[in-house]
Amino acid sequence: MRLYDLATTIRSKNAGPFRLTIDLVLPDAETFARVLAAEGMRPEQIAALYHAPAGEVRVVPFERILTIKVTLPRAVSSGAPGDRDVYGCGQHFPLASTDV
């Protein structure tokens, strides 16, 4: 199943002009644990998906609210020449297509 279909909320946004943060809110503890353990959620996998340096991708679980936070550098800083998404609101894909 795609993360997009598993998550109740999946959103991306700038965390400052050089960084994106993607929040994945999952419906229950079991799904949360399953997604967190998934191969596709490893920082190296996400880095490959976003053409980002692996060392700069962080995956932080926030179990109390069944949320996983992914933070990664932007390829082009917000609003600079070549950017496609000033607020970073459409960058939850390709992660959202990941099969779990």
Added chain:
Amino acid sequence: MDAGSTDPGPFYLGAGESFVSDAQVRSDLEPALCAVVEHGLPLVIGTAGGAGARPHLDGLLAIVREIAARNALRFRMAIIPADVPEETVLDALREERIAPCGPAHELAEEQVRSCTRIVGQMGYEPLIAALEGGAQVVIAGRCCDAAIFAAEPIWRGFDAGLALHMGKILECGTLAARPAGANDVLVGTIGPDAFEVEPANPIRRCTPESVAAHSLYEQPDPNCFYEPEGMVDLSACEFEQVGERAVRVSGSRLVPAEEPTVKLEGARPCGFRTITVAGVRDPLIIERLGEIERSVRMAVADALAGTLAPEEFSVRFIRYGLDGVTGPLEASPEPLPREVGLVIDAIAPTQELADRVLKLARSTALHQHFDGRKTTAGNLAFPFSPSDFSGGPVYEFAVYHLMRVADPLALFPVGFEEVG
């Protein structure tokens, strides 16, 4: 009130322009200003004018004075600019007191000099100095969001960790409530050991989950956030429902920084933009858009040889329907879409040159030939005449860095004015 953000991108800081129209600021601010003066309440506005630099501050001050004059309001006002002189930043750079904030580049002197202006994000201390000086209305330049709301309770002696966490939640209004709303407010009430947040609007409620989830918003780490004065540690927070619609939060803690840091923001000009928008319906053109884009780039470079070197301008296609939003991160859809929305984006050193580059790119793209082409009368459906739009100057964030400072208060001088 939090009046700004870096979210809309570098243009507003770089150009010194406001993100919101003056007319809208006037109509939003007038009832609030009249009410605080009538009831003797403090009003703190941070990140004036959207980006919080001098032109933004001056723009907001003009509106405040105009509202005050029209309504015969009298109050003591504090004005706190947040501009950081270039020399101050260069000195800090030479003394190795500057580090990237997150994944930003290492800062070079040339980048500092290239910015039209640099602002620093003030914390709560300058705001407290303004309140201490008797100001009822505080108009501040670039400001940490949480400090705007935390300054007054901290000044009155409440715990800084709790006040800052409350400020962090209040600054986004009812994004921390359900249903979430972008243009609605939360009421925060602080006590010695906890604070409560509750939506003013009875159709909304806060829940422990909605408030805890807000700690995630626009933050790289849900367990803490950083202010000039230190790190606010949320890892021991507890969220508890109070009645139907309020949530009590406790356990937020400020861990003071060994040396205060101020986040600097600066935008530098990168040329001028002109764009055109066109639709593509023909399946062969959609299939060959990549090849057409390369041909257009080459044709434009040839036409401008001797006028502009290839590295002095750029032409790109943004292809909505194919990969406009995520670009090279995702493969094109299969089958290909029936239509594609095309934006051609040209950037060059002057507006005149950007217009010229775009016009060349647009006419080449319209008539570009490729093998097997059936649509020999033209490739693009332009919805408008004129088809081209001059976009003005383009900026990028060149400074987004942390500067260690011995005395952050010295960067943000507080001035006072008797209004009315």
